[in-house]
Amino acid sequence: MNAKTIENLLLDVKENKLPVEEALSILKQLPYQDLGFAKIDHHRELRQGYPEVIYCSGKTVEQVVDIVGVMFHKGSNILGTRATEEMYLAVKEKFPMVEYNKMAKIITLLQKKIQISDSYIVVATGGTSDIPIAEEAAMTAEVFGNKVERIYDVGVAGIHRLFSKLDIIREAKVVIAVAGMEGALASVVGGLVDKPVIAVPTSIGYGANFGGLAALLSMLNSCSSGTAVVNIDNGFGAGYMASMINKL
Amino acid sequence: MNAKTIENLLLDVKENKLPVEEALSILKQLPYQDLGFAKIDHHRELRQGYPEVIYCSGKTVEQVVDIVGVMFHKGSNILGTRATEEMYLAVKEKFPMVEYNKMAKIITLLQKKIQISDSYIVVATGGTSDIPIAEEAAMTAEVFGNKVERIYDVGVAGIHRLFSKLDIIREAKVVIAVAGMEGALASVVGGLVDKPVIAVPTSIGYGANFGGLAALLSMLNSCSSGTAVVNIDNGFGAGYMASMINKL
Amino acid sequence: MNAKTIENLLLDVKENKLPVEEALSILKQLPYQDLGFAKIDHHRELRQGYPEVIYCSGKTVEQVVDIVGVMFHKGSNILGTRATEEMYLAVKEKFPMVEYNKMAKIITLLQKKIQISDSYIVVATGGTSDIPIAEEAAMTAEVFGNKVERIYDVGVAGIHRLFSKLDIIREAKVVIAVAGMEGALASVVGGLVDKPVIAVPTSIGYGANFGGLAALLSMLNSCSSGTAVVNIDNGFGAGYMASMINKL
Amino acid sequence: MNAKTIENLLLDVKENKLPVEEALSILKQLPYQDLGFAKIDHHRELRQGYPEVIYCSGKTVEQVVDIVGVMFHKGSNILGTRATEEMYLAVKEKFPMVEYNKMAKIITLLQKKIQISDSYIVVATGGTSDIPIAEEAAMTAEVFGNKVERIYDVGVAGIHRLFSKLDIIREAKVVIAVAGMEGALASVVGGLVDKPVIAVPTSIGYGANFGGLAALLSMLNSCSSGTAVVNIDNGFGAGYMASMINKL
Amino acid sequence: MNAKTIENLLLDVKENKLPVEEALSILKQLPYQDLGFAKIDHHRELRQGYPEVIYCSGKTVEQVVDIVGVMFHKGSNILGTRATEEMYLAVKEKFPMVEYNKMAKIITLLQKKIQISDSYIVVATGGTSDIPIAEEAAMTAEVFGNKVERIYDVGVAGIHRLFSKLDIIREAKVVIAVAGMEGALASVVGGLVDKPVIAVPTSIGYGANFGGLAALLSMLNSCSSGTAVVNIDNGFGAGYMASMINKL
């Protein structure tokens, strides 16, 4: 196709339909389009209803409001992660339809209807303290158009809680296992299901937990095959990856 | 179905078709089947042609030969990872049809025809030293019935090599990015494709590489969304996970 | 016993005392009970006076009050660890009989009389700064029905203080050694007594202490046999483990 | 008793039965006996059949043979851990009755009958590669007079294997959980039994396992109460601690 | 020259123009001057317009004001890094011409005209959060008399942004690459340009970023030649080093 475009351009030059200067100016922009960089940049909006994402942490309240404004006027759905309540309130003043999930620290401003998948993603947590990260993953997946089943507080210290939900977990297309402490949930789930498991270590714990390092190493060393790991507390990354897989 | 089985059993008891003792003995075995554990155990063989896997590292030559023997007589396809040449030769003596990929340290003994997927997995490496781990991933995926495209030595120090293969990479259903040193390949690939990327840090490097830690941390902190990470040098895990995703 | 229950159920079905549907519904719940999960879940209450435990850290004040409420109405004794004074005051408003140990950050709400063991647990500390963690261990053990002897500030910098208490330490059934800094107390105690020693590293220290890592590694490498270690600052875990051993 | 001894000595001095010089010389040795040091030193032999332990690692073959010789002539049972085959053969030349467990790297030379406990210790492993460390623990416990049940290769990647042994595990007085990789076995076992669990991380694994660090941190951060941890690969320490608990 | 000075002195002594005592006293001070220490101390002022630098972090407001005062009266240009707004305001009260870059936390007080180089330094960042450190580098370089081109937010997650600036980057004499997260920018830039690259890891990130360690290790292990690294967040050091190189 692209080659075709160039061929046509050359033919136009040959046939004097296109001045050399103009052809030159078109060709000078080709490389990036040819490489598809623009696709990367804009591919989300191209597909209807896809959200744009703001990682709010480390940005000022004003910056967040400004970025939301720009995206809003493009008509995009907007997902803001790690947003403080202060940010939410500032955005709300200008865009009253914005919504805030305090636990997940997520702002959403939906202008277009989201298509929801038939297959679903399970988001499971070891404890209740892992829920904020799990919610970040779950909401990210939902805003990207995935059906999500939440199965919280099913850690291995009381493994029967996990077993009572096994049917739902096994029917999922992909599973996100969120756990702090020793992060054993990922291994146990990985051993019980035959689907890709995305493991999210959380920084929940103390002492020799070292800010989530214990769970991270545990998950990376999982003896269950079919598990891959994202950064500590990276609920967004897990939700995004799971969405990619669920949409395949 | 299972509930149906129990119902029938109860009806049989009620109608005196089944003695209570016999029913009791059947019911005592129910829990595990009901939980589906057996499924886990045997699900691979149930699907035709699926291989059984032996992690050979840390096993003696005799143990490997014995396990191959057991699997062979079940008629399974067999995949042995991290196998030494000595192991291969010992297996070959008994099972002459076994094959060995010296670079990937993989033994394969295929008794059934493998169904190959239409969609494919890309396995890319940063350097030539990462190829053994990449081969472990690629062969694992192939033995599990996936089509694999190998794109080796496309690290970021000469990024044009990567760009010349972008078309093939973008058409894959899932990408495995294998890299040592600073592991930047995963981030760059993650930024260029719209498919799940499984990042495999390798232990290639020296000094402040700390046995692959540099690449591991780099990949976990990737600023590109849609990337998840497996353990250092865990080609098998990446191949297995990619196979799961590709087969969805 | 459990087999007996199923046998009776089958007999009831056979003799038409129990409709098949009802039997089916009972049997569907069996697996977990058969596996004993329920035992895990409820075993504490089954034994008279056993407390239920709330790990308050990371929970909101409201969550703590709610959980206490649920447990209170089951008639349980309640132990809340890592509770802030604010949590205590909020609980007190609803349950005036609650008590608070500010140093140990422990809430207790005892509705049933606790049976106290004859044998006792020694809780020893290296310094005075280790006492909060030691109190967490000691109170946990006490609420679980153990006699506890506290021997504080007997660190190795003035080892004669430890020796003057040796008789009491040696008569204990199990010893908890709580120490920060270099954590040498565990090794010295381990070398002097012929009983299991549970070592608790604390985060007391500075500089190359790295938040308790120095004491943790020291205790894990103890040259004295008969010592095992819990997480840094995990007084509750040590008290719980010691209680298990003391009750054997 | 000791006070009695001193009183008698003083009376003997008073009654001129004992010269002052002799009394002085006796009293000068008192402190250590009074502090019970001698008890520490010799307490094992005092109880019939108790073994003496040699940590062979880092000793020369000659040193091991010499130490065995000294112990043998005291009539002690002897346990040598981390012994090489070369050490075993050298010892065997002089003491043909010595036995060697090659997997556990343990030498035993038993001259007295060992009394075996009624209650038993369970030694469980996650994988087959953990068995050498498990055997070190099990044989240590056995030589110290404990009944041991071995339950190997019941890791969480196939958790039904563990469940099928739950009855035996739950009847134990104390459980030793030996696991490498991510070490999740300890948490799962800890959540299923109501007995003290001694967790032994092993150095089995690769990459981000960092020589057992992953399993160690995982076990220290276990969300299951009633678990304490010994050093990586410290099977002897776990067996010794379990023996202490089982003998209470 | 220096040898000449001594020779003259000796001639003066020989010719009785200089008393021995005086010559002795002069010679006793020689070593430091001979070694050039004084040059080190004062060399910046010797070259016209060179700034003096204050590292404000860890100093009190009063100390900063005092040091600025001393430098001001020497007529120097002054650069204060890591200065708080409070420091700026206190300095401003006494020296109203002082300027403050809030983002870079830099105070400048320029009394002499700075000569600007023809060749330029590129300062590039991966994300917007890296800009404060980049500004510290850029302003340092500028105050030292270098032309600087800022190219911000060109991280590898959207690599086309970087390519669109490649011409400007390639014409620089030296490039400063500032990046947090996984720090891949340095490797990619290093692979694209044929000039020295100074890599500045930033502490931007979370979880397994470990305060910039991920980016630091990534940059140290860069597979691109021609890259050297400064401390995490050390914008000043990078600016200073780049200035040295640009001025060669």
Place this chain on the structure above:
Amino acid sequence: MNAKTIENLLLDVKENKLPVEEALSILKQLPYQDLGFAKIDHHRELRQGYPEVIYCSGKTVEQVVDIVGVMFHKGSNILGTRATEEMYLAVKEKFPMVEYNKMAKIITLLQKKIQISDSYIVVATGGTSDIPIAEEAAMTAEVFGNKVERIYDVGVAGIHRLFSKLDIIREAKVVIAVAGMEGALASVVGGLVDKPVIAVPTSIGYGANFGGLAALLSMLNSCSSGTAVVNIDNGFGAGYMASMINKL
């Protein structure tokens, strides 16, 4: 002497000057005295003017005031390290003669004249930010009766500053080198003097300094012989050790 005491006691018993009960009660206290523990406990006061030390960090204001009170009434000189201003003010209310060095965070309450040594200790620092730790070392040494020479801000970035003080440093009996950042001062000083050097790493620095780890490792690996290291920021420990050496 001690043996003599026992001999006399025995003679007294023999000669009926001392009842057996009384002798027994005296002898029961002997062990600790015989082992010299009491010496340890009280040896500081025994030597005239020696201070008692309070490590104030982690203690409450009330605890500090109480301990000062007890020490004061024994007539001791008192040294309180890591004391907050609030602690100082609270102590001052009761003991107006107390003095406070705000920079060193040291409280002193001297009731007896301190004997000052002839030989002296040099306390040198790399930068000005290291001075608080250096003052803790210097004041500790002074209160223990040592003459101290302070040589501050002589770090290796401007090594001529150090050389200009070399004479004073070389005449010291022991040198304390206090430095943060890369801690090179200790090596350079160790290479220039022929006296014991006590190196104190400080937590001054940022980024890859890791809270003083860089300086600590640097000092432990010093290529200069005659250097030993104390914990990060442990000025007191260095002052105490230097005092011990200076008083030999």
Place this chain on the structure above:
Amino acid sequence: MNAKTIENLLLDVKENKLPVEEALSILKQLPYQDLGFAKIDHHRELRQGYPEVIYCSGKTVEQVVDIVGVMFHKGSNILGTRATEEMYLAVKEKFPMVEYNKMAKIITLLQKKIQISDSYIVVATGGTSDIPIAEEAAMTAEVFGNKVERIYDVGVAGIHRLFSKLDIIREAKVVIAVAGMEGALASVVGGLVDKPVIAVPTSIGYGANFGGLAALLSMLNSCSSGTAVVNIDNGFGAGYMASMINKL
């Protein structure tokens, strides 16, 4: 220039001098050339006499011989780093003119005369054990056409050795400071010269050196401005970077 090429091509098409198919085929290769990738790829050979580099570590002897062969036939100068003696001998068999520096583990095969710079690079080491890494740096720089002055064994333990070479060091255009142990050389040199210093930590040391980590952290935290650091033992990287700077 490049735009000119395209313009000419278009004119040729227009004027029928170039068939459309041929033009298309040329244009399809444009992107990379336009982006300058080819420059990167081939720029070294373009400048006369520039060497091609082989990082031999991790390659087989055959691979090294093959790569040398390819390069040789392009007429390039060849630099092989981290080459074993075995590799050298194998290469020599085919290319007898190859030379080997055993200490630096460097193979050179020079077919074109190298132009040597007027300005020079100083390569300094702390000890004699650092010389192999220093030689790797020095030879790399030399093969790239730089004059190099070696100043070895001038570590800070005997700082006068360094001072006696200060004149030569100060006249260099760039300094490479190679040191293991505590790596203080970089800071001291950085404080004495007014030129860019490239610090190379080596893995020389033991114990708390942790394979060069001590020197690495020390150099990253250098209190001397104008210093940047390469990976542990990365002599090649330092030589390459210094060459880039020296050639500016």
Place this chain on the structure above:
Amino acid sequence: MNAKTIENLLLDVKENKLPVEEALSILKQLPYQDLGFAKIDHHRELRQGYPEVIYCSGKTVEQVVDIVGVMFHKGSNILGTRATEEMYLAVKEKFPMVEYNKMAKIITLLQKKIQISDSYIVVATGGTSDIPIAEEAAMTAEVFGNKVERIYDVGVAGIHRLFSKLDIIREAKVVIAVAGMEGALASVVGGLVDKPVIAVPTSIGYGANFGGLAALLSMLNSCSSGTAVVNIDNGFGAGYMASMINKL
């Protein structure tokens, strides 16, 4: 003295006894002598019988033989640390009077009588495996002219062994405490004696010992004052430092 030398030189110039050129040439070498560098270099030989030290590790056999040769012909006593048996044999061939301590890996070649101190150094170890490092310390101290008392295998697992040697330890002028595992010996000794303690962590241990890190951190965090630490396994450094202190 030095000033006198210069004065005389000036007088000679003045009185024409010395040509200006010659005086100039002498003065040009002055700086280093004036700074006393030469003293550093040669001070050991200046004092009668002082040994020269060779750190043999990382040197070739030939290098060691050569260095010994140079030192021998200066008439020095020679101490070679970390020498292999092969080195010893090669030296012996040329200098038959050389002696070798295989355990300490120390070569000594004494040509002058060593003056032995009256006061003594105690070298104590925790276990028998620490003895090689202890011997390195002890022999270093002895060759430097110190009387040494060895007290080996007195670790805290059997603390009575230490107490039985307390008299000898307390009479020492300085104590070297050598220990691996958890390194508690240093703290216990530091709490029992009133003399400077030099702590030497050894790499003896396994698992979470991390090559001596556990003992190192333990010793740095010692709660006993008067302790300073040298690098892991640095027996020579401890012996040198102790010698410095003992000779004060």
